Amino acid sequence: MTTDPIPTCPAPELFDRLAASRATAEERGAVLDHAAGCDACHAALTVLLATLPTAPRERS
Numbered sequence: 001m002t003t004d005p006i007p008t009c010p011a012p013e014l015f016d017r018l019a020a021s022r023a024t025a026e027e028r029g030a031v032l033d034h035a036a037g038c039d040a041c042h043a044a045l046t047v048l049l050a051t052l053p054t055a056p057r058e059r060s
């Protein structure tokens with residue numbers, strides 16, 4: 001049993017918000033966590049981030 005915060009694929013509108021950099025850090029983290037274990041979302045997220053003029057990045 002996993003502890004995936006999003007057992008099902010996130011809503012397309014959430015990806016839209018990520019693309020517009022309007023998602024909260026919590027939402028972005030949840031999507032990234034889900035995408036880490038979901039090939040479909042991982043691929044979608046990769047394409048999404050690649051098309052962003054300024055891809056959101058984690059600050060260190």
Ligand SMILES: [Zn+2]
Pocket residue numbers: 008009010034035038039040041042
């Ligand atoms: Zn998914």
